[in-house]
């Protein structure tokens with residue numbers, strides 16, 4: 001703060017502008033200095049409170065509209081037409097060391113920051129804060145303005161694949177979006193717990209265990225647990241389906257024979273053999289043993305789970321993702337589900353219906369329908385386990401917020417979950433009020449037809465190979481890449497992730513391997529290329545730390561240089577806005593705008609062709625700052641920026 005105060009003094013601003021009762025953080029976000037300054041200048045002119053003005057100042061869509069703008073009607077000043085007021089206020093705005101004379105445009109007033117002071121404030125802040133620039137760890141505090149108030153706790157549940165089932169597009173999106181949200185909240189100072197809630201419970205896992213007894217191999221299991229368990233599951237499901245078909249066929253034959261008064265005993269015996277000894281019955285018995293907590297049955301189950309987790313961890317690591325807690329449906333305690341069932345019954349939330357237990361949610365909202373919470377045979381369901389899990393997590397972590405990153409196909413499921421918790425009242429309602437479903441649309445064209453299931457590893461390998469082909473297409477550049485395999489892998493992952501994050505989460509998108517791996521257009525490889533280019537500028541200019549510290553930033557006068565500085569100054573605001581939208585595309589849109597601006601500046605701001613070393617150092621410093629911002633943005637998204 002003292003450093004900032006003295007830089008501002010040099011610029012002719014006697015006190016660090018910081019309007020009270022706002023989220024102004026002048027050391028983290030230089031635009032907050034301008035917001036405060038403008039609000040302080042406007043208060044006497046308009047008669048509005050500085051904090052009101054502060055909060056209605058908006059950022060602009062394009063820099064030609066200014067760096068900040070004021071929608072005059074938002075000040076609710078009575079008696080004059082907003083466009084006349086806009087002109088009048090702009091006219092009365094005092095001379096300022098930081099901003100130019102404002103421009104009235106209809107009912108808006110545009111403010112342009114004076115280039116030289118902006119450069120002096122922003123670039124040194126970027127260099128000083130480096131990998132932290134733009135991120136503000138105060139937003140995760142219970143009180144953002146009180147450092148001693150303590151961190152808020154958030155659980156982000158994401159990825160959550162099902163053991164022995166394909167890792168489908170929905171899991172891929174959940175993984176990418178959840179990883180991003182983890183980074184986002186962590187950078188905002190929250191205490192983040194990343195949780196993977198595995199689909200690892202239910203009768204189908206009895207089927208899997210039975211299948212493993214018949215077709216499983218220890219060797220294959222240890223070598224590739226996820227693939228092997230899936231194969232076993234496919235094989236055993238096939239037999240179970242055949243058995244079902246056979247029973248149907250036999251029943252038809254029996255009806256036909258009975259019509260003709262012919263004997264059916266043999267066929268009836270076969271049906272009863274299938275029903276008593278077939279896969280399904282065997283699986284049911286096995287799962288019953290698991291539910292009853294029989295150690296043998298659970299032991300095998302635990303091994304499948306543990307080995308799968310080891311494998312998942314490797315794959316997640318390729319995406320810069322890790323989990324603090326591998327929970328799962330199997331981990332939900334009967335006790336918490338029983339307690340919840342009792343509360344639901346006592347509060348009249350649930351009712352018996354033909355031997356089962358249901359919750360009629362149509363009372364609250366028609367579209368929530370009726371939800372089954374206990375089957376006739378007394379077993380729990382997906383929804384029941386989620387109720388128990390939510391409460392257990394609250395007891396364990398006392399979270400302030402919990403996010404479920406799950407495909408929009410499960411909108412109803414989560415709406416039912418939250419509503420049930422809410423109407424259960426007391427601590428359950430408290431849990432519900434802290435929960436949020438972050439949903440997303442589908443990926444088209446990555447369908448997993450039976451038998452041709454895709455696993456995350458396969459998807460990443462496919463894209464990595466394709467990326468390698470694209471790279472080989474440029475012979476000249478290809479030979480300069482030191483470790484092409486690894487670079488192709490990293491670029492491939494970026495390609496998949498950026499495509500996924502390029503639209504609003506809720507939109508569906510087409511999985512298009514050709515487009516995502518292209519270096520042209522708004523793609524992952526394009527961002528990586530932009531980053532590598534900035535790295536190469538710093539290398540070629542042989543920019544030392546001493547150069548960075550002594551660079552004469554007043555030399556950065558060209559229109560292009562000023563535009564780049566203005567764009568870099570927006571990054572902390574983009575971060576704050578992303579916390580509001582919870583959309584990766586908010587970051588991505590900014591990064592593409594910024595990198596396009598850079599591409600069109602290299603010619604005009606050539607580092608190698610600069611007239612003298614001073615100018616060369618100043619320009620290289622500007623690009624160094626751009627690199628810091630691009631790097632921070634990419635890492636926030638979960639990308640691994642490459643240097644070459």
Ligand code: ARG
Nearest residue numbers: 160161162197198199386406
């Ligand atoms: N395993 C589930 C599936 O693949 C997703 C779990 C979502 N999370 C939850 N708490 N229900 O469909």
